[in-house]
Amino acid sequence: MIEVQDLTKSYGGGVAAVDHVSFTVNKGEILGFLGPNGAGKTTTMRILTGYMPATSGTARIAGYDVFTDSLEVRRHIGYLPEAPPVYPEMTVASYLDFVARIKNVPAEKRSARVQDAMNKTNIADKRDELIKRLSRGYKQRVGLAQALVHDPDVIILDEPTVGLDPKQIIEVRNLIKGLAGTHTIILSTHILPEVSMTCDRVVIINKGKIAAVDTPQNLTSQLKGGQKIRVEVQAPEKPLQDLLAHIPGASRVQLETAHSNGHIAATVEAAAGKDIRSQIAAGIVQKGWPLYELRGVSLSLEDIFLQLTTEDAAHAQAS
Amino acid sequence: MKSLYAIYRKEMGNYFVSPVAYVVVGVFLALSAFFFNYFLSAVMQQALQMQMQEMEMGMHPNIDVTMEVMRAFFGLLSTLVLFLTPMLTMGVFSEERKRGTMELLMTSPITEWQIVLGKFLASLTLFAIMLLPTAGYLIFTYVRSEPVPPWRMLIAGYLGIMLLGACLLALGSFISSLTENQLIAAVLTFAAFLIVWVIDLGRNAGGAAGDTLQYLSVIRHYDDFTRGVIDTSSLIYYLSFIGLFVFLTVRSVDSMRWRRA
Numbered sequence: 060m061i062e063v064q065d066l067t068k069s070y071g072g073g074v075a076a077v078d079h080v081s082f083t084v085n086k087g088e089i090l091g092f093l094g095p096n097g098a099g100k101t102t103t104m105r106i107l108t109g110y111m112p113a114t115s116g117t118a119r120i121a122g123y124d125v126f127t128d129s130l131e132v133r134r135h136i137g138y139l140p141e142a143p144p145v146y147p148e149m150t151v152a153s154y155l156d157f158v159a160r161i162k163n164v165p166a167e168k169r170s171a172r173v174q175d176a177m178n179k180t181n182i183a184d185k186r187d188e189l190i191k192r193l194s195r196g197y198k199q200r201v202g203l204a205q206a207l208v209h210d211p212d213v214i215i216l217d218e219p220t221v222g223l224d225p226k227q228i229i230e231v232r233n234l235i236k237g238l239a240g241t242h243t244i245i246l247s248t249h250i251l252p253e254v255s256m257t258c259d260r261v262v263i264i265n266k267g268k269i270a271a272v273d274t275p276q277n278l279t280s281q282l283k284g285g286q287k288i289r290v291e292v293q294a295p296e297k298p299l300q301d302l303l304a305h306i307p308g309a310s311r312v313q314l315e316t317a318h319s320n321g322h323i324a325a326t327v328e329a330a331a332g333k334d335i336r337s338q339i340a341a342g343i344v345q346k347g348w349p350l351y352e353l354r355g356v357s358l359s360l361e362d363i364f365l366q367l368t369t370e371d372a373a374h375a376q377a378s
Numbered sequence: 379m380k381s382l383y384a385i386y387r388k389e390m391g392n393y394f395v396s397p398v399a400y401v402v403v404g405v406f407l408a409l410s411a412f413f414f415n416y417f418l419s420a421v422m423q424q425a426l427q428m429q430m431q432e433m434e435m436g437m438h439p440n441i442d443v444t445m446e447v448m449r450a451f452f453g454l455l456s457t458l459v460l461f462l463t464p465m466l467t468m469g470v471f472s473e474e475r476k477r478g479t480m481e482l483l484m485t486s487p488i489t490e491w492q493i494v495l496g497k498f499l500a501s502l503t504l505f506a507i508m509l510l511p512t513a514g515y516l517i518f519t520y521v522r523s524e525p526v527p528p529w530r531m532l533i534a535g536y537l538g539i540m541l542l543g544a545c546l547l548a549l550g551s552f553i554s555s556l557t558e559n560q561l562i563a564a565v566l567t568f569a570a571f572l573i574v575w576v577i578d579l580g581r582n583a584g585g586a587a588g589d590t591l592q593y594l595s596v597i598r599h600y601d602d603f604t605r606g607v608i609d610t611s612s613l614i615y616y617l618s619f620i621g622l623f624v625f626l627t628v629r630s631v632d633s634m635r636w637r638r639a
Binding site: 105108109110111112130131133134136138140141142143144145146147148149153157158160161162163205 | 380381383384385387388391392395396477478479480481482483484485486487488489635636
């Protein structure tokens with residue numbers, strides 16, 4: 060449904076905001092675009108929606124080139140930009156009606172489509188309210204309704220859950236999940252749980268380059284940096300630190316501040332493929348310290364993300 | 379066509395909920411009413427004096443009250459338009475850019491021409507609505523005049539002010555598409571209006587250059603219309619002026635895609 064090939068966008072200064080990015084999205088799939096602020100997520104989305112041209116490379120949506128067939132592409136997409144593109148002095152219903160008109164929704168279907176978009180995003184109770192009187196969360200949902208109103212094949216959402224409260228975030232995630240299958244969706248976010256909860260596949264992007272493309276499960280189980288072990292011991296700080304650091308295969312020992320009951324929690328990272336749990340247990344028992352907890356923690360998407368993005372920075376500094 | 383109408387409809391709706399449009403139209407109508415009243419009484423007084431002179435010295439009175447009032451009034455309308463239209467166009471594109479709604483328009487299946495023409499026609503409609511009540515004043519004097527002056531004068535005058543207004547609206551929209559700041563758009567538009575207004579002072583340069591500059595002034599062509607003359611060269615001048623700036627606005631909106639950094 061969406062094919063992106065070597066997409067590059069450089070602004071005046073010569074620094075590429077998006078640097079040879081390639082990926083594909085299959086029909087009915089939800090693709091998460093994950094990256095720190097300024098990674099090039101918005102730029103990529105703006106190129107896909109025809110808002111700005113790429114410097115080089117191609118992108119096709121539903122078989123149409125976003126640059127040469129821009130109008131045709133725009134007929135097939137719904138787009139929620141970073142800031143919801145709303146007119147504050149219009150009412151919710153009249154705004155959605157306007158959007159339906161410029162998106163070529165036929166007159167006889169218009170009011171039904173507007174009502175449907177309002178129902179899906181849960182804003183029907185505010186239909187006659189001026190948009191400027193709505194809260195941030197409602198405005199965001201009006202923006203979302205706007206992207207759905209013409210029932211497009213492809214929906215592109217730039218940070219769709221920004222400004223929503225936790226309950227609304229869950230609603231929006233469920234809405235997005237419900238749209239998958241019949242719609243192809245790209246959403247960007249810098250919130251990691253969002254990706255693992257809603258997306259079929261994740262593109263991690265940093266400094267304009269793709270750092271990884273995979274399913275959230277694979278990324279999590281990939282254990283790129285190995286395993287993490289958490290221990291809780293009643294022990295003096297310094298000797299514990301020494302003991303853990305000297306276990307072969309252990310790296311990065313982190314002690315948390317002591318609990319009031321004298322327990323210390325520590326996390327140890329182990330190199331890939333090495334199970335050092337038994338060594339840790341043996342070492343602690345040998346010292347005669349009471350061991351309260353010892354468990355393996357699989358790396359969260361967050362850790363992988365941090366690793367990927369900071370590794371890149373380290374490489375960049377080295378070169 | 380449908381998309382153009384959608385833009386037009388939205389713009390009209392926005393004008394009628396925006397305080398700026400009400401203030402501009404209100405100020406325009408208040409000032410034009412005040413000055414119309416002032417011109418009418420001044421010319422009437424003049425006519426009365428001349429009548430008295432006639433009785434004393436046997437001179438023939440030679441004043442056409444309706445014509446005098448109309449000339450003065452159309453002159454005033456053009457001045458008001460000069461000051462007030464920048465405020466009608468200042469937000470046309472700059473507000474869309476600032477609010478990010480330009481991103482909606484430019485990622486929708488509509489062309490730049492539809493956006494620009496829809497907005498231009500809406501501003502022109504508002505301008506016509508603003509002028510409409512003033513026609514009432516003149517029609518009032520017409521029906522009270524003996525004999526009734528030719529209606530052609532009135533029609534030519536309003537055609538002239540509509541064309542003048544359309545030029546300024548096209549130029550103002552173009553300037554609004556260059557910036558995100560309404561205030562900058564308004565100031566630059568006003569400055570640009572003044573330039574095309576007073577450019578005919580250049581006639582003092584003499585020769586071909588002087589003639590050209592004089593031809594380029596928006597106000598010189600307007601004078602013909604207020605005298606009841608519909609001159610083809612003036613019509614062509616206005617229509618090309620409007621066409622040029624609508625075209626430039628389309629190009630400017632299109633170029634937003636490229637210069638966004």
